[in-house]
Amino acid sequence: MSKVRVHNLNVSLDGFSAGGTVTYDAPIGEAARLFDHFDGRVIWGVDAIAEPVRADHVFTSAWSQGIGVEIMGRRKFGPQTGPWADDGWRGWWGDEPPFRTPVVVLTHHERPPIEFANGTVFHFVDAPAPQALEYARGLAGGDVRLGGGPTSVREFLHADLVDFMHLVVVPVVIGSGVSIWDSCAELQDRFDVESVTTGSGLIHQFWNRKR
Template structure:
């Protein structure tokens, strides 16, 4: 059965998933890149950006697992880009150039209509204006039995957690303090929502934690 998953989602020690003040110059927010040091050197992430080599080990194992059996993605509007409000034109097609790293149908949550964008490498961006439940229905249909991965951002993941729709979630907690931004768990009673920790392992750059819905 198709699952709704979060994988390889980096968090700071104080619970933030991106730095503040996201912009074209700082797509991960101020200080945000430090959250992802565990991933940047892995073989999986280097390959994703057209680079050779990369490290193996626990960090690589979690990075590789994050792409297994994924048939569709869901992204929040902020994950797709820094533009807010109405789309001014069709020029913005994401942070990732002509060949984004998704390679499957990808559904972007937004309040503003936009035609689908067909990209190189198998990625097509679809823009969903009627909420998170519609997005998951469309994504699961497009995934053809494979899993759906929620890429973020924080607000999108929190909405799915509040509805008890995330089946399992892997977060990589980096030894970094950001101080402000969007906090993943603030105000969420994860235990009451039915979630529990099923796995945790530490490396030099991150503590990997897997949380599953009981």
């Protein structure tokens, strides 16, 4: 069975992975500082960057390895709520979404898929975690990346559907937002956790589900 993997999920020192409010101007709300360290350039591998290849870059580039499909929460796709308006919105990423695979967007309001020339296809699915995962696996082989935000990651954690998480503890304090740890007490009992520090001040954590 293909694995369900979380990659590069940023977590503040106080446990927040996203802002509480998302708008067109502030896609990550008050949590934008979580992404200050990330230049977005290494996501397809260590070859594609002009900057030095440091440990942070190598860890980041595992994001795409062996991934066939992503599942994301609706707010990662856009700031809208409720039924979809005919507003031409095609996601935050312009004409070149970085995914290049099918992407399942979790929403209570289904709609036809949106397709891009680079292989990215957004499918809008109203289903609980186990059924959404089954749907995603039907779209493509390879592993399933659970792309966040934290609310959808927590839903999959509660359903015990996550095999691997790469969390990045960022040395900032946000104060409010959406916590990755909310109602996750004793989560660590189900995982082996390795922490690695790098010269940048980031702490990378590798959570592998116990066998």
